[in-house]
Structures are given as structure tokens and as C-alpha cells.
Amino acid sequence: MKRxxxxxxxxxxxxxxxxxxxxxxxxxxxxxxxxxxxxxxYVLRQMHGDRQAAEDIVQETLLRAWTHPEALEPExxxxxxxxxxxxxxxxxxxxxxRQARPREVGEERLGEDWAGSVPDPAxxxxxxxxxxxxxxxxxxxxxxxxxxVIVETYYRGASVAEAAKALGxxxxxxxxxxxxxxxxxxxxxxxxxxxx
Numbered sequence: 093m094k095r096x097x098x099x100x101x102x103x104x105x106x107x108x109x110x111x112x113x114x115x116x117x118x119x120x121x122x123x124x125x126x127x128x129x130x131x132x133x134y135v136l137r138q139m140h141g142d143r144q145a146a147e148d149i150v151q152e153t154l155l156r157a158w159t160h161p162e163a164l165e166p167e168x169x170x171x172x173x174x175x176x177x178x179x180x181x182x183x184x185x186x187x188x189x190r191q192a193r194p195r196e197v198g199e200e201r202l203g204e205d206w207a208g209s210v211p212d213p214a215x216x217x218x219x220x221x222x223x224x225x226x227x228x229x230x231x232x233x234x235x236x237x238x239x240x241v242i243v244e245t246y247y248r249g250a251s252v253a254e255a256a257k258a259l260g261x262x263x264x265x266x267x268x269x270x271x272x273x274x275x276x277x278x279x280x281x282x283x284x285x286x287x288x
Contacts, residue, residue: 120158127175128154134176138183145186153179230280238273245270 128150135153136146156178157164164171231239244255245266256263 116158116161119161119164120154123157123164123171123175124154127172130172131175131179135179135183138180139186149179149182149186152182226281230277233280234273234276237269238276241266241269242273242277 131150131153132146135149136143139145139149153175157175162168163174168174231242234242240259241255244250244258245252250258252263252266256266259266261269
């Protein structure tokens, strides 16, 4: 008899939890149907037409209403006033967050005109000289074979076949040496703290 009583008690508790969940869902659905349009219009004006941000804020407002059902009790005041106050606070937070981070670049600024207006750091003679010195140091750290293959393929612009002919080695050796030379260069750059 205790067993069947325990099951019945558990079933009635589960049923009560499910009924409460359905009631919460219905309440949230009713809130959404009644207030989402006016909230969206208000927030959209406050966000200067940014639809994505307005949708996010309305969703967050309704989520807060769902997580704080006690705030929606009629004896505590107007539900509409509470929702709009929450939305206003979320708008203020969103605006402050935007001001705190760097301004985003619009698509119209991503064309070639914009790219041409940014100074190229490679044009700075001091940086070019420093890069050349650092590269010379890293090349000196390579073995003679690796340095020779890098000079042929990268500085003289020779193809694998041309480098093989100039160095007197088979093309497969040029490929292999190039691979290991580049690995050694990366390692030499890392040792010197160069990452660009």
C-alpha cells in the first residue's frame, strides 16, 4: 500500500509541476502577444532603427519577465510599466556597451578607397631596414644548403627546376630543403620574438 501511495504522490507532484509549467508558458505567450509589438516599436526608436538590437532587447525583456513572475503580479503595479522600464534599462546598457567598444566600420568603408587611405607600414624606411636586419640574422642561423635554397626560390624567384639546376641538386631535394628551411626560419623568428 505504501508503494502505490508513493507512486500516486509522485504522479500528482509531476502533474502539478507540468500544470505550473503550462501556466507559465501561457502567461509568457499572453505577455508576448500583448506587449511585444509596442515594446519593439519603443526599443526600435531608442536604438535608432537597429532592428537586430531591438529584437534582442525585446527578447531579453520578455525573458526577464518570465524569470521574475513576481514582478508581474497586478498588486505590484502595471505590467506594461514594468516591461517598459526593463526595456529602457536594457537600451541604456546596450548604448553604454556600444560606446565602450571600438566603433564598427560600415560596409561602405570597406572598399578600396578606404584601404588606400590607411598608411602601409611597409612604406616606413626604418621598419624596412629593421625587417631586413632581422631577416639577415635569421638567414645566418640556417645551414648553407637551406640558405641557398631560400635565396634561389624566394629572392631570385627561381622555379623548383631552375633552383635545382643552379644548385646542382634534384628538384625533389629543392622541395625538401625549402620545406625544412622555412621551418627553421619560423623557429629562428620565434626565438627572436618576431611573429609578423
